Amino acid sequence: MTTAARLNKYRSIANRSLQNVMAYRNSYIINLLANSINLVAIFFLWQGIYGGREAVGGYSWDQMKTYLLVTFLANSVLSWYSETAISGKILDGSVAMDLLKPIDFQTARFAETLGASLLEGAMSTVLLIVFATFLTGVTFPHSPIVYLLFAVSLLCAVVVKFGVVYLAALLCFWSTGSLGIVWTRIALTNLLSGALVPLAFFPDWLEKLALLLPFQAIIHTPTMIFLQQADTWESLRLIGIQLFWGAGLWMAGKAMWNWAVRQVTIHGG
Amino acid sequence: MSMIEARGLSKSFMQAVKEPGLKGAVKHLFLPRHIEKVAVKPLDLRIEAGETVAYVGPNGAGKSTTIKMLTGILMPSSGSISVNGINPYRKRMENAAQIGAVFGQRTQLWWDIPIAESFSLLKDIYQIPDALYRKNMDLFTEMLGMSEFIHLSARKLSLGQRMRADLAAALLHNPPILYLDEPTIGLDVSVKEKIRGFIKQINQEQQTTVMLTTHDLGDIEDLCKRLVIIDHGAIIYDGTLSEVKARFAKNRVIFFQVRSPMPELYALLEHSPGLKLEQQSSQEFSVTFDRYEYTASEVVSRVMKHGEVLDFRMEDTHIEQVIKAVYDGHLDLNEHRGARGQAHHDDSSPA
Numbered sequence: 096m097t098t099a100a101r102l103n104k105y106r107s108i109a110n111r112s113l114q115n116v117m118a119y120r121n122s123y124i125i126n127l128l129a130n131s132i133n134l135v136a137i138f139f140l141w142q143g144i145y146g147g148r149e150a151v152g153g154y155s156w157d158q159m160k161t162y163l164l165v166t167f168l169a170n171s172v173l174s175w176y177s178e179t180a181i182s183g184k185i186l187d188g189s190v191a192m193d194l195l196k197p198i199d200f201q202t203a204r205f206a207e208t209l210g211a212s213l214l215e216g217a218m219s220t221v222l223l224i225v226f227a228t229f230l231t232g233v234t235f236p237h238s239p240i241v242y243l244l245f246a247v248s249l250l251c252a253v254v255v256k257f258g259v260v261y262l263a264a265l266l267c268f269w270s271t272g273s274l275g276i277v278w279t280r281i282a283l284t285n286l287l288s289g290a291l292v293p294l295a296f297f298p299d300w301l302e303k304l305a306l307l308l309p310f311q312a313i314i315h316t317p318t319m320i321f322l323q324q325a326d327t328w329e330s331l332r333l334i335g336i337q338l339f340w341g342a343g344l345w346m347a348g349k350a351m352w353n354w355a356v357r358q359v360t361i362h363g364g
Numbered sequence: 365m366s367m368i369e370a371r372g373l374s375k376s377f378m379q380a381v382k383e384p385g386l387k388g389a390v391k392h393l394f395l396p397r398h399i400e401k402v403a404v405k406p407l408d409l410r411i412e413a414g415e416t417v418a419y420v421g422p423n424g425a426g427k428s429t430t431i432k433m434l435t436g437i438l439m440p441s442s443g444s445i446s447v448n449g450i451n452p453y454r455k456r457m458e459n460a461a462q463i464g465a466v467f468g469q470r471t472q473l474w475w476d477i478p479i480a481e482s483f484s485l486l487k488d489i490y491q492i493p494d495a496l497y498r499k500n501m502d503l504f505t506e507m508l509g510m511s512e513f514i515h516l517s518a519r520k521l522s523l524g525q526r527m528r529a530d531l532a533a534a535l536l537h538n539p540p541i542l543y544l545d546e547p548t549i550g551l552d553v554s555v556k557e558k559i560r561g562f563i564k565q566i567n568q569e570q571q572t573t574v575m576l577t578t579h580d581l582g583d584i585e586d587l588c589k590r591l592v593i594i595d596h597g598a599i600i601y602d603g604t605l606s607e608v609k610a611r612f613a614k615n616r617v618i619f620f621q622v623r624s625p626m627p628e629l630y631a632l633l634e635h636s637p638g639l640k641l642e643q644q645s646s647q648e649f650s651v652t653f654d655r656y657e658y659t660a661s662e663v664v665s666r667v668m669k670h671g672e673v674l675d676f677r678m679e680d681t682h683i684e685q686v687i688k689a690v691y692d693g694h695l696d697l698n699e700h701r702g703a704r705g706q707a708h709h710d711d712s713s714p715a
Contacts, residue, residue, distance in 0.1 A: 100491055107488035111474055111481055118476035118517065192472045194437040196489055197461040357439050 104198060105206040112210030127171070127218060134167050134226070152296040157232040158322055164223055164233065165318045166290055169249060171219040173256045177208045178281075181264035182273040194356070201261065201348055208257050216249075236323055244330045248317045251337035255312040258344025259284060265348070268355045289315040309340040365449065367541060367573045368411040368434060373443035374597075375404045375429050403429045405597040406443060413540070414571040416563075418588035418605075420578060422691045426597040427577045431545055434575070435465055448540060461490065464534035468546035471530050473518035479529050480514050483536060490537035497536065504532040507562050524555035531559060535566060542566070544576040548583055560586045581684045593690060600690065612686045618663055619650045621675040629670040639663070647674075 116123060141163065145156045154162065181204050184190045193200055227233050236242065263280040267273050285291050287310035294302050294315050305311050316333045319325045325333055379401040382392045404426040411417050421427050432438035434445060436452030436459045445452055452459035473482045487497045505511050508528040513521055521529065527547065534542065544563070548556045564587060566572050576583060584591060584605060591608060593601040601608065625646045633641040633651065640652040653663055660678055667673060 104489050104491075107485050111477060111485050114477045114481060115474060189470060191432070191437050191467070192470055194456065195435060195460055195463070195465050195472070197457045198489055199457070356437075 105202055108198070108203050108206040109210035109213075112207040113213055116211045116214050123215070123218070127222060130167070130171060131222060131226075134163065138163060152293060154293060154295070157234050160230055160232060161234050161322055162293060162318050164226060164230075165321045166314055168216075168219050168223055169252055169314050169317050170290055172212050172216045172249065173208065173253055173260070177211050177215075177257075178260055179273070179277060180204075180207065181261060182267045182277065185264060185267040186271070186273055201345070201352060204261065205257055208260075209253070212253055234322070236321065240327060241320065241323060241330075244327070244334065245317060245321045248320050248330070248334050248337060251334055251341055252313045252317055254341035255309055255337055255344060256284070258341060258348060259309065259313075261348045262344065262351060265351050265355050284310050284313065287311065288313040289318065293318070309344060312337040312340045365446070366410040367413040367415070367448055368409065368575065369446045370407065370409040370430075370434070371444050372406040372408065373404065373430070373433060373445060374402070374406040374441050375426075375433060375438065376400045376402045376441045402597055404433075404594075407594075407597075407599050409592065409599070409602075411573060411575060413573055414567070415590060416567055416574040416576065416588045417590045417592060418576050418578060418584040419592050419594065420584065420687065421594035425594045427594055428545060430594070431543055431575070431577060435463060435543055436460065461537075462539055463541045463543060464537070464539035465543040466527075466530050466534045466545065466547050468527065468544075468549040471518055471526055472533055473526070473529055475518050477517055478515050479518055479521070482518070482529075483514075483533060486533055486536050492537050496538065500536050500538070504535070504562075507565070508532055508558060524551050527551060528555070528559065531562065535572075538570060539572070540570075541573045542575070544574065544578075546578055546580075547576065548578065548580050556580070556582065563587055581687065593687065595690065608686060609680075612689075614654050614656055615652055615681045616655045616660065617650050617652045617679045617681075618660065619644075619648070619677050619679070620667055620673055621648050622667075623647070623672040623674060626667075626670040629667060 138160070141159055142156075144151060145159065149155065151159070184193065190200075193203065196203075227235075236245075259280065263276055264273075266276050270276060287305045287308055289305075289311060290313075294305050294311060297305060305315075316337055319333060320330045377400070378398040380392065381397045381399050382388050407430075409430075419427055419430070429438065433440045434447060434452060436447075436456040439453050447459055448462055450459045450462070473479050474485075483501065486492070492500075505514065508531065510525075510528060510532060513525045513529070518526060518529070531547065542563075547563075548559055551559070560583065563574060563576075567574050567587075574587070576588060578584060589604055589606075591601065591603065591605045592599055630641060630643070630649075633639050638654050638657045641649060642652070643649045651663055651667070664673075664676065667676075
């Protein structure tokens with residue numbers, strides 16, 4: 096099989112996945128609305144915290160506003176749909192239908208995730224631009240290189256987040272419910288990626304620990320690049336670390352999958 | 365070599381054992397105990413290219429487990445499988461490219477996009493050449509009457525439409541082997557007929573090997589010459605459908621309608637071994653007899669000696685009844701395994 100033909104399979108899957116999320120546009124819009132309300136709430140919370148202060152944990156209020164917006168974008172690129180689709184497949188047993196196809200399960204799921212991310216990312220970007228025009232003081236970088244690096248790191252963040260989501264989803268082979276696993280994963284990811292508060296706010300030991308884990312590649316890295324807290328070389332180094340985690344988690348996912356399908360029964364008749 | 369060949373194929377699962385009540389649940393939490401449950405006992409199965417085989421058995425007999433092992437989605441506990449020369453478990457992707465499968469309870473169609481899109485995705489997944497894809501799409505659309513719903517998403521289809529679309533999806537790449545797990549479950553008669561006709565034609569035209577599990581005996585009678593019955597994880601019968609009928613469907617029933625009651629006949633029949641009388645009304649009754657002991661004409665002429673017969677009709681035992689007897693444990697096919705095939709030659713001796 097030629098590489099082109101192989102790629103074509105997965106491109107086609109990504110395409111159908113994109114069509115599929117479009118079919119869910121109403122629920123997606125409602126979801127986006129919920130996220131926006133959440134963003135507004137967090138915005139006012141931080142505004143309260145900054146009341147009368149110049150800076151918190153080294154972040155000025157203007158930087159914090161930018162941080163919140165970038166976090167919102169990075170978080171919504173891979174949304175609830177993608178986060179639950181894989182564990183859902185395993186829990187309801189429809190994974191059996193995927194195993195009947197001459198496709199690699201992991202690559203197919205990644206293609207699906209990318210397809211869905213395309214729409215989700217685009218919608219969030221639009222929403223973000225709307226927000227940014229109403230806010231004053233959001234600091235946008237001037238150099239096009241920063242935008243390029245940011246785009247690359249955002250893509251890498253998707254790869255890392257997919258790795259985490261995929262590994263957690265495979266745990267569903269051993270459990271009969273996904274909610275506990277999903278919530279644990281979300282809590283861990285939000286805390287250790289910097290989605291809740293910037294890692295700089297953590298006590299020293301926790302910050303150090305967080306920087307050693309893959310989660311920081313999901314939010315911390317893109318925000319560092321966008322806020323220009325890392326120069327070009329440092330940004331490239333951070334992207335390198337993202338790639339390291341992306342590849343590492345991918346291989347871990349592959350190994351776990353190979354082991355899981357040997358071990359377990361597929362639910363349902 | 366056979367198209368599908370399984371040797372000593374078996375599958376066991378670990379099953380949690382919990383003692384009853386809260387105490388048992390707590391105990392299981394700290395000291396989980398498992399027992400091995402054998403779903404499929406070591407079995408041998410050979411299916412030749414172009415055959416249509418019905419694989420039947422009661423719920424939980426091990427049918428689906430066998431099919432899952434043959435399709436490569438479940439690893440056998442022991443034994444070997446070769447499907448068209450490929451080990452389906454070791455080479456799942458290669459095997460997947462040469463099989464088609466329909467699991468009646470599931471769909472492979474995308475839920476929220478038009479099914480035409482699901483089909484064109486399969487074209488890319490199986491790398492079906494343009495010409496073949498168009499030819500198959502045209503043929504399947506016509507044969508299965510899909511044109512009225514091909515633009516709809518799977519969510520909007522009725523069960524019958526969905527099943528037809530799933531069947532088409534499984535065959536788009538002209539697979540040499542087709543597995544069907546309860547393909548007609550819950551369908552109305554006309555859709556069932558359409559589906560059976562379609563499978564029959566594909567099997568005849570492309571020599572597709574078909575393995576079918578079903579609870580619908582119409583499927584078996586319409587489609588399959590060979591019948592494999594599995595129960596409690598073991599194959600208890602493997603042979604032709606007509607042989608099962610010849611050997612086990614030995615009872616025939618003749619229903620009579622007569623001008624006036626025949627008390628002396630009734631008394632006589634009460635004392636004839638091998639004949640069983642059942643009265644429906646004063647002028648209607650049926651006689652059940654063993655086809656190897658009596659011929660139909662013997663029975664009819666006996667009745668006609670005692671009075672005027674207005675009408676009569678004869679019924680053979682349906683295969684349903686035979687298989688039901690096996691399921692219920694009333695009939696042990698294994699007992700007769702040694703005598704297999706003799707029914708054809710030795711019609712006078714009851715099996």
